[in-house]
Amino acid sequence: MRKDLTHLSDEALVALVARGDETALGELYDRVGRVAYGIAFRVLRDDRLAEDAVQEGFLAVWRSAATFRAERAKASTWIVTLVHRRAVDLVRREERRRTEPLDLEQRDAPDPVGSAEDEAWLGFERERVQRLLRMLPDAQREALELAYYGGYSQAELAERLGVPLGTIKSRMFAGLSRLRELLDDTETEGSWTPRLTS
């Protein structure tokens, strides 16, 4: 029996997952899995490792849904956070990354998989945030991207870039704060969630 859960909020789905509802977990994957995989792949640059990170992240959602509190984070943010954390853990375990040159270039646009509306929305958000990132001072943008996309810790970055740790810390905070302001300025829907209510 296929339940239709599309009318439920992400947060309501998490509540169902907390009660062992697999269908709700599947629906959350349908909504957030694409972005979760996107960030995992960006960090890991390997499709199998990215899948592992996404799977571990969603199993963490399954196991700890009861700990989720909606006033602390949006459900989609919580899920992306869990997946990103797994990806960072994995990349730090993989020595392979250490030998690769730093790569801040964006890849080409991905193959479309969802509906045309979903693709359009995702594309819109991707363009918007990329544009805002480019508005940051180079040093701040570099710190944010190497940390969040590269999986580098602050100490690793300080060593790699040859700047004091305190400088790295303040660049990250300044960059994230500035990006927050920019996002607020351009926020139209109040949500980055790759889901269209239809």
Add this chain to the structure above:
Amino acid sequence: MDAETHELIAGYALDALDADDEARVRELLATSEEAREELRALSEVAAAMATATSGPTPRPELRGRILDGARAEPPAVVSLDEYRRSRAVPVLGAVAAIAAVAALALGLWGAGASRDLDDTRAALDRQQAATAVLSDPDARAIGLETGDGRLVVGEDGSAVLVMNGMTPAPDGKTYEVWVAAGDDAPVRAGLFDAAHERDVVPVEEPVHAGSVVMVTVEPAGGVDAPTSDPIVVSQPA
């Protein structure tokens, strides 16, 4: 918050902290509402960066793999490790939330939701023990011979006493929990001061088949053997 604190939280939101800084942030999140609010906002910004990525899409099989993985393990069994790792959710808040959810699932609404958990690590451990039992799908609820409430016993003998409307322990006194197996003398199993409409009290000794759980009123700090008649007595487990 000072600049250093802001910077720590930003690093945490990006998953970029080294181990000792990360430990400092966890401490901070457990005690500071302001810090939790800051993390909430900065985590949204970090997650927005996730939407800016482009790359290949996951293979369709991944969805099935995730659901298979979920099926292979029971839901809602939350380890303490998982609490500590769930980054967007402060530890103490997380425990309160699962207590509330677990209580709701058992029809015991109110147990954890209204508790003020901002005080000690001990409260966290107790709540963790209680929620582990309450979220155990195989736990049994056992009625009380004396007292209003019930005893919930997990498969491994870990147990929680859920009491309704107990009056707070008098000044200089405490409630003491006991587990009595067969004809053996009762063993002390924890102290509590009723303070809530509904109290969820972990039983600190295992409860095996046939054991009885009791509560007596004792001098503050507790005693090694009961000095008064029990005011709460469970049916045999």
